[in-house]
Amino acid sequence: METSLVLQNLLTPPVLFFFLGVIAVVVGSDLEIPAPLPKLFSLYLLLAIGFKGGLELAHSGLGGQVLPTIAAAVAMSLAVPLYSFLALKLKFDSFNAAAIAATYGSISAVTFITAQSFLETQKITYDGFMVAALALMESPAIIVGLLLVKLAAPQQQQRPDAKGMRWGSVLNEAFLNSSVFLLVGSLVIGVLVSAYSPASAEKMLPFTDKLFYGALSFFLLDMGIVAAQRLNDLRRAGTFLIAFSVLMPLFNAVVGALIARGLQLSPGNGLLFVVLCASASYIAVPAAMRMTVPEANPSLYISSALGVTFPFNIIVGIPLYMALVNKLLPAAG
Amino acid sequence: METSLVLQNLLTPPVLFFFLGVIAVVVGSDLEIPAPLPKLFSLYLLLAIGFKGGLELAHSGLGGQVLPTIAAAVAMSLAVPLYSFLALKLKFDSFNAAAIAATYGSISAVTFITAQSFLETQKITYDGFMVAALALMESPAIIVGLLLVKLAAPQQQQRPDAKGMRWGSVLNEAFLNSSVFLLVGSLVIGVLVSAYSPASAEKMLPFTDKLFYGALSFFLLDMGIVAAQRLNDLRRAGTFLIAFSVLMPLFNAVVGALIARGLQLSPGNGLLFVVLCASASYIAVPAAMRMTVPEANPSLYISSALGVTFPFNIIVGIPLYMALVNKLLPAAG
């Protein structure tokens, strides 16, 4: 059954275009999507996912499983970097361990979106409030990462621009970085519009909804190119980091699935919850870490999150987690 | 009633995304939409509004109110800069006064589009020929602005490149600048296609029509960022210019509403006419003025049109003008 789910996931346009990007690099095609075009798609995807989530959140409200699920999600984004840090300290200094740990505590919106698309092609329902969980899991891990640096790093060299580690700017970076800001902002707009101007919400759908799947596929073509370019860096990073990039998501997925079971989530929401736990950030966190922990080597945390964990998740992770959820969650029978 | 209209306008995606852009700057988020992506949206909006207007113009023809309305629109684009200039001369030299005056004589296509969207969510009809009025109001004010400089400015220093003020190049800048050219060109294409190839007109609609509202919202996110960045400049520009940027649109709106009443326009067309009178250009005119009146300070005319008048119009202006139109125009009863 897992194999058939893997195949069903594999043979969808988003995943196939991701592969096409990887193949372009491997065979040496000069295919590239020049900057800032990928930024257009990443801004679009965040805006659309936030807006659609907001519309749905307005319908579901904050009752029932909503708040417990969100609380559990935030708790995971605090816990994951802590135990990841302990594992990473076996091989890395505190700066790099903290930066990689934060990356895995946070989430990948594109992995989440790909999981939603997977659910839709499987005709499994899920709820809009999961986007709120997504939005709220981006920032806490950034804060934890910086606390870890503060506490565990050797007495730091004085930063030449005080800015680096002042808490104001760290919180700013954590909560107001463009990706979190746009996602949360669009979510709030979705909620407001759904409540007060449903007719105008309708008019947004051709842009935010109909186009979404194609735009995701196009963006994943670029992600495939970028991820494959990272493969060289990875070889240098060594087997410990590669193993971590596969095993930590699997471990987080199991923890996540158990929590989802405890929360009695539906299979659809369960899968999304697991994917949030298992995914690693390569948008918000790297930008924040490079700003606030310049001592860490970006090629380590970007390559592991984008070069290994992301492809692993969208290719085999999502169907695997689905099978796990189907086993563990009662509603899935 | 005005309050409820204001709220109904406020809680639509275009206006909310504009706010989101403003908030991004105010709270210090690093959200930005890098060049040339905003240009993609501005080209798209001009092409789509022109094309759709052309389709509708082909249906309505040039009979009835069409020609008188267009004539009145052009007359306003000639009159507004003249009396604006007199007001502005109280505080500014002839170069700056003429450049700002031209800005207010011309129009803002995005304000017009936002007003159309407002009408649509209010289920109030309007006619395609208003886009022709929009197109024809862009250029005259540029010519008037330059005449004012010629007549009123102190004997000018000789321009090093004769080009600056030769009439050929001024007319070129006024009538062939990219925004006027694309709008008029798309309008003509819309008319031709509607008449000779209705099947192909149909095939354009998913692009020009369905996507429009979402693309407008995305563009307004950027406009919010850019407008908010102008706030600092404004403080330096002083209260006179800020007051002018709110009062002149209001005055023009009243004049416009009276003319609309005289023309017996429908409420929908009436609102669009008023919005044309009340809006100020921050696309065509600034580009033209910087080319042809380099002596004027761009931060004055850009900041007043984009930093004050534009937000004022799309946030409170449009519903306010709607209320005004409802009061003054008989058909609105």
Place this chain on the structure above:
Amino acid sequence: METSLVLQNLLTPPVLFFFLGVIAVVVGSDLEIPAPLPKLFSLYLLLAIGFKGGLELAHSGLGGQVLPTIAAAVAMSLAVPLYSFLALKLKFDSFNAAAIAATYGSISAVTFITAQSFLETQKITYDGFMVAALALMESPAIIVGLLLVKLAAPQQQQRPDAKGMRWGSVLNEAFLNSSVFLLVGSLVIGVLVSAYSPASAEKMLPFTDKLFYGALSFFLLDMGIVAAQRLNDLRRAGTFLIAFSVLMPLFNAVVGALIARGLQLSPGNGLLFVVLCASASYIAVPAAMRMTVPEANPSLYISSALGVTFPFNIIVGIPLYMALVNKLLPAAG
């Protein structure tokens, strides 16, 4: 009848926006679509045409006329550069003759797409496997072009970077250049998705299908600008090249129509086949030639393909070839 077909083609949005771009340059408007925005549209068009072709190819399979048609297409892409080279050697050195010859052996995807749109507005059907012919005709001409240089060019100066003419890199450039790679890749993805995940194929259509016509029109606006900018270069290139750029497509069209008759293609497929023979590449081949035959003057092969043949084909060529096909192909009666 030809005149009416010409007019019906002329008055469609893609062709009219192409004209608008040409006019912008001729009258001196500053309208431009800054890089890399045109690249976004060209990537999109290749992805969409490939994907849609793949979906259709999966339905039609490889039986019947499919393989003979594809074989004939590839044969034409080998033959055209050979006889073009002989003609071009009358005026040009071997480097330039080979580069221009390769350009005419290969195809223009945008011309093909415009022909498809023409067929759709004419309500004439065509088959998805023609996209496979399109994809397979891009590369062979590049190889022939380089063989011609190898064989006919004077003993070459030693290239400073061996890379230039090594066969590995030539084949790489021919078969893996970004435009061929993306087209073929999307075609394969279309086939796979159609077979194994029809639900997800459905979800791509708003992006790849509905938007297509508008995006084509927007891209042709840019092509109009770029083609018109080439007119100056052309004057320098002389009447021989201009005549070649019109006569060679016409000759190829007649040859193509006879082959289509031999293959008993339907009128729709026949037109597409003829258009493939008659069109010249200004995307894949120029990029390949500049890399591999730097001795040739790019302004010659770009200007003739993009400045003459492309406008000729999309304005008068397509309807002319349609009339030819209607005359020669029995099914068209």
Place this chain on the structure above:
Amino acid sequence: MKRVDLILSERELDSVIKAIDAAGAPGYSVMKHVTGKGPHGSVSEAMDFSGLGANAHVIIFCEASILAKLREGIQPLLDYYGGVAYVSEAEPL
């Protein structure tokens, strides 16, 4: 030989290039999308969507003998519209 660096608004780029050609320079290179600050204030790319553009950086490698003509054509433009022009030494590699 000499290297000339010009930084000025994209708006005047066409006039400046005409002056460079007129001075007989053997070539030039242009980088657009330059932002910056000078006596006339700050220049950003924020208004790019409106066609206002930012600054351009022009580099010219030429013989010293061309400098006088270059100065003659370009200096009035910079004086009137703003921008900077500097010369330094440069030898072919």
Place this chain on the structure above:
Amino acid sequence: MKRVDLILSERELDSVIKAIDAAGAPGYSVMKHVTGKGPHGSVSEAMDFSGLGANAHVIIFCEASILAKLREGIQPLLDYYGGVAYVSEAEPL
């Protein structure tokens, strides 16, 4: 007069510009989207979509008297975060 060329990550651009202003330079120009290689490895534009950015090239034409203050403000940033800074001679055209 002097010409200063700085190449550094876009990330530190704001800090560097503050230092340039503080040093009293009469102006500066910035080119973004610069890629390259240095002691800290390669920098590309591939992660641009994530907000990571590439390098920036800053040019400052100024009097020699400003150099000391510039060095004081900028050198610590370059030492800590990476990047290069060079000075050459330049005369007004």
Place this chain on the structure above:
Amino acid sequence: MKRVDLILSERELDSVIKAIDAAGAPGYSVMKHVTGKGPHGSVSEAMDFSGLGANAHVIIFCEASILAKLREGIQPLLDYYGGVAYVSEAEPL
């Protein structure tokens, strides 16, 4: 120390960078999207959509001792494909 400025077609960028690395330069910076004019005619960005690209500007700060090797690797490329290379003096800030 020395500053080397190369301007050449983006097409040859990979070969040039290999030559720079081979010469042992401590680093380099690249700006793409450069347009211009030289003995081989004008270069614009109009064909960017086709993958043709425009020019690139490469800056290398290095010791004088590296120049000979750089010249050896790069000059043949410029001679064959076009482009310019100039050297000037530069001191660390």
